[in-house]
Amino acid sequence: MRTSVLLSRGSVPSEVVEAELDDPRPHEVLVRIEAVGVCHTDLVTRRALGSRPAVLGHEGCGIVERLGAEVDTLDVGDRVVLSFASCGGCGQCRAGQPAYCASATALNNSGRRPDGSPTIRVGGEPVFGAFFGQSSFAAAAVADARSCIRVGDVPPEVAAPLGCGFLTGAGAVLNALRPGPGDRLLVVGGGGVGAAAMLTALSEGVEVVVVEPVAARRDLATTFGAEAVASLDEPIPPATHALDTTGRPELIARTLGLLAPRGVLVLVGLGPAEATLDVRSLMLRGLQVRGCVEGDAVPAVLIPDLVRRHQDGRLPLDRLVTTYPLNEFDRAVADQRAGSVLKPVLLPPR
Incomplete structure (x- = not known):
């Protein structure tokens, strides 16, 4: 499908462009992104990639729109937080420590799926994607169903940073x-x-x-x-x-x-x-x-707990968030670096 993504190229200002998003594989889902947090790791990765074109973002929250053929843990219409990717089968994952997954680098930082296939193309050419298993600086993202955590009726701009920063x-x-x-x-x-x-x-x-x-x-x-x-x-x-x-x-x-x-x-x-x-x-x-x-967290356990704390008034995460349109990423980063905002969250076009 075609969708809008925030494309980064080193020190050049980021821009929103049209891209082709791969269809979800059997274990993946397509999520329409409602909000996505800006994390320090996005900025570190952008610098490390230099001029290589990339779609980053790893604190997405949105609505499930398509299910892969083997996905039975989610439903179309679910609001989910997209967290980091893990295999679920290695020793660390089985021990309840998915942040230390044996396949963490391939799943989160290689820019492609573990089999080498791209998830995003711009102008027909593959770009660095699948960042933390999602690349959610976009209007839509493909993610493994294992990384998607139902959050129910919570504002997406509050829920999004639970994918990484607040979770950590x-x-x-x-x-x-x-x-x-x-x-x-x-x-x-x-x-x-x-x-x-x-x-x-x-x-x-x-x-x-x-x-x-x-x-x-x-x-x-x-x-x-x-x-x-x-x-x-x-x-x-x-x-x-x-x-x-x-x-x-x-x-x-x-x-x-x-x-x-x-x-x-x-x-x-x-x-x-x-x-x-x-x-x-x-x-x-x-x-x-x-x-x-990642806070030594099992996202499927900790994220719902943090949502409950927020809804009970014990964790006022909404007071930490400032929202920006997706195309104002560079302003959001500048404001964060200046200390005028604490947690910028981008809102893709709808």
């Missing part, structure tokens, strides 16, 4: 850090992932301190009941748990120094490959440092 922040708290009432969580970086982590921890009765240089984001954190500081240079009481969303080695090292004995630091930010840590302090103080991908 919330899952890092609930699945990796697991603080409880009486604990103190230090969140370094108050962007979309950090804000979702903050709201989730607050909903669990945890005291939260957010480190964020942008004043508007600090003000938002305090309205929810968190403490907020501009930098790690300010007085911060020892934390039992910490989450780094920045990936900056110097902040990771300093955050470790702010943990109480036997504290836990979880890393979700994608930054330089190397960091210098005080290993002696790690050992003598019983500290733990671990990575976390």
Whole structure:
């Protein structure tokens, strides 16, 4: 079918063009995209691809319009969130850890299906697609039915970031850090992932301190009941748990120094490959440092839980979102980088 997609070519401004979308395979579905979040990973990937034409986007939410011949878990008309792709059959998937799927790279980052076939063509030529199994910077996307999670009657602009950014922040708290009432969580970086982590921890009765240089984001954190500081240079009481969303080695090292004995630091930010840590302090103080991908989540379990928390008023994710038309992607990115918005969400033409 023909559909509109947001085509990126390195540093050239992105543009909405007409494209040919492949028909869904037996295990796939066609989803009409209603909203799609902008994530840091989209921007990192765009830079890495250089001038190679690509359709990115991996936080889609929309309505199922066509089912592959073997799909029996969804119905036409379902509103779904599209999350990351996983095989379902490897050891990690069977153990309930699909974010660490043995086929993760082929399924999410190769630009094609695992068999090498493209999902998107522009002007008859294949372009980088199937990003995180979807490429949802588009009016429609083809995705594996396994990646599509029913969300019911929830605004699509609120649900869309649950596919990755909000899933990562919330899952890092609930699945990796697991603080409880009486604990103190230090969140370094108050962007979309950090804000979702903050709201989730607050909903669990945890005291939260957010480190964020942008004043508007600090003000938002305090309205929810968190403490907020501009930098790690300010007085911060020892934390039992910490989450780094920045990936900056110097902040990771300093955050470790702010943990109480036997504290836990979880890393979700994608930054330089190397960091210098005080290993002696790690050992003598019983500290733990671990990575976390996609919130260690099973999307089919965590996304509905987060939707319920939102609908119950415990997780006001709508206050983190600012919407833009699909063709204003570059403005949305600029606003996010300037700190004037927290989580941009694009709305494709209908």
